Amino acid sequence: MKDLHSRHRAVLPDWLALYYDTPLELTHGEGRHVWDAEGRRYLDFFGGILTTMTAHALPEVTKAVADQAGRIIHSSTLYLNRPMVDLAERVATLSGIPDARVFFTTSGTEANDTALLLATAHRRSNQILAMRNSYHGRSFTAVGITGNQTWSPTSLSPLQTLYVHGGVRTRGPYAALSDAEFIEACVADLRDMLGQARGVAALIAEPVQGVGGFTSPPDGLYAAFRDVLAEHGVLWIADEVQTGWGRTGDHFWGWQAHGASGPPDLLTFAKGIGNGMSIGGVVGRAEIMNSLDANSISTFGGSPVTMAAGLANLTYLLEHDLQGNARRVGGLLIERLRAVCAQVPFVHEVRGRGLMIGIELVRPGTDEANPQAAAAVLEAAREGGLLIGKGGGHSTSVLRIAPPLSLTVTEAEEGAAILEHALRDA
Incomplete structure (x- = not known):
């Protein structure tokens, strides 16, 4: 050792x-x-x-990996990939996002990076709202929007990031307020910030902050935020890398605890879906997902082996x-x-x-x-x-x-x- x-x-x-x-x-x-x-x-x-x-x-997952590896391990997204299409169909349906499209990556970091690319390209803006105390990954773009400074080693970033109150209920200037007053104060802060910013692309938020210490706002905050964002055309990205797939118990996705009138515009996922295999991804409205006007592929995202593992894992989770x-x-x-x-x-x-x-x-x-x-x-x-x-x-x-x-x-x-x-x- x-x-x-x-x-x-x-x-x-x-x-x-x-x-x-x-x-x-x-x-x-x-x-x-x-x-x-x-x-x-x-x-x-x-x-x-x-x-x-x-x-x-888990036998179901290890068998799926071994069976797929015995057929073909890799092909890239330049070829049709049945396991990738199968898993994408399941994820699109489970997301609750109408006419959804899915793009697979190899990690949660890359998933968030892709969501930020899509949002900024769709909105033609590099301004992002993020939550204080947040964490969204290790890439240059992701650390640039991470509100937890312990995990953000540089202030340099291709994005202009503004940080919003609300991710931590029991600390900060609004901690002493009731839940209703807390939400009201955070919404007022968001309105004020949007009134001073121009052309914000998106708000990215973890329904429960993972690295930040499993903190969360009162239920209803992100629904209230979504109403304000919609007034300005700002997209909502739900970072479900740690909260997705039923981990929070009462809901399949963390955002559902907030009673929002509809799903987020973009939802990122990773970690649990692969049960240890490297899977991440973004699911979102077709209008946004199709908005890139340049060529793009993924060498390893959607690998047949990881997709087979994800399908077997998701099936086991739902059936049990x-x-x-x-x-x-x-x-x-x-x-x-x-x-x-x-x-x-x-x-x-x-x-x-x-x-x-x-x-x-x-x-x-x-x-x-x-x-x-x-x-x-x-x-x-x-x-x-x-x-x-x-x-x-x-x-x-x-x-x-x-x-x-x-x-x-x-x-x-x-x-x-x-x-x-x-x-x-x-």
Whole structure:
């Protein structure tokens, strides 16, 4: 393990983060569990950053990958691709967007990058509205609109970005307001900003901010935003890279919690749909998706192997009602964690939907972020046999919990018990 860590540090950049004081090498997984190189088993409550959506080594997905790889692995978008068309039809229907078109990419970063290209080309403007504390990917364009400065290494960008209030309910100038007053204040801020800007192309927003610490506004905010945006012809891009496919339990897409009068103009997706295979994409109104007036292809987006995996994974998710499981088991888990954390003085808040739960840690008696406690809990949870993630606004002080959507009640109880000990040890 030490030798592999030394080799990693010798050939990979310093900014490529690793969890844990002694980094972990995962060698295989099954169901909701993974094993390290020393043979120790862990309950996985992070799923490769919300990517292993159904289960590790899901037979239906591994068989689909093997069968497709035995036929043809790659062709590019220059040729007809049956698995890509099949998956695009399913995604277009599930999106709820009328006359939808789908473009596949290899990651969520690339999906958001494509959505920004489409929106700016369609609107003939490079002005973008983004949410404070947001995260949209690692590319030059995506970091340029990312509101979480911890994950935005440069102020240079091809886009002009203005940041809007509303993504974080419990912090900032509107935190003390009621939900209705909060929405009213954020909408007023948006109106004021649009009154001073000219020709904004789009607003991009995560229904639940992922890297930002699983924060979200009150239900209804983005519906109210959409009404204002429509008055100005501004497009709405819903970044569903972490919230899509039923993870939030009550809804298939995160934007649906806001009761909007209609779906977003563009919706980006990735992570869970591939269950570990590299799939991202954009689905949107044909008028916008068809608006590029230059040639374009994708070498790896829509690969036959990844599309076969996505189809098998999506079929399994729908046939086994994993959205319903996320709602039921996630509801039990969050209540269990709230009971546990009520006895821990450095827990500020337990929040989330379905199997997307955040525990924000602060210095006792204050609202000051406590990244040291988060790091300590992460280590203690690992020692107890549980893998979780972390994130947050200006510091990584939020524990992120996002198991595969097939999590059982027994596994939820087991994970909560380990986390309780980890919190008390920290």
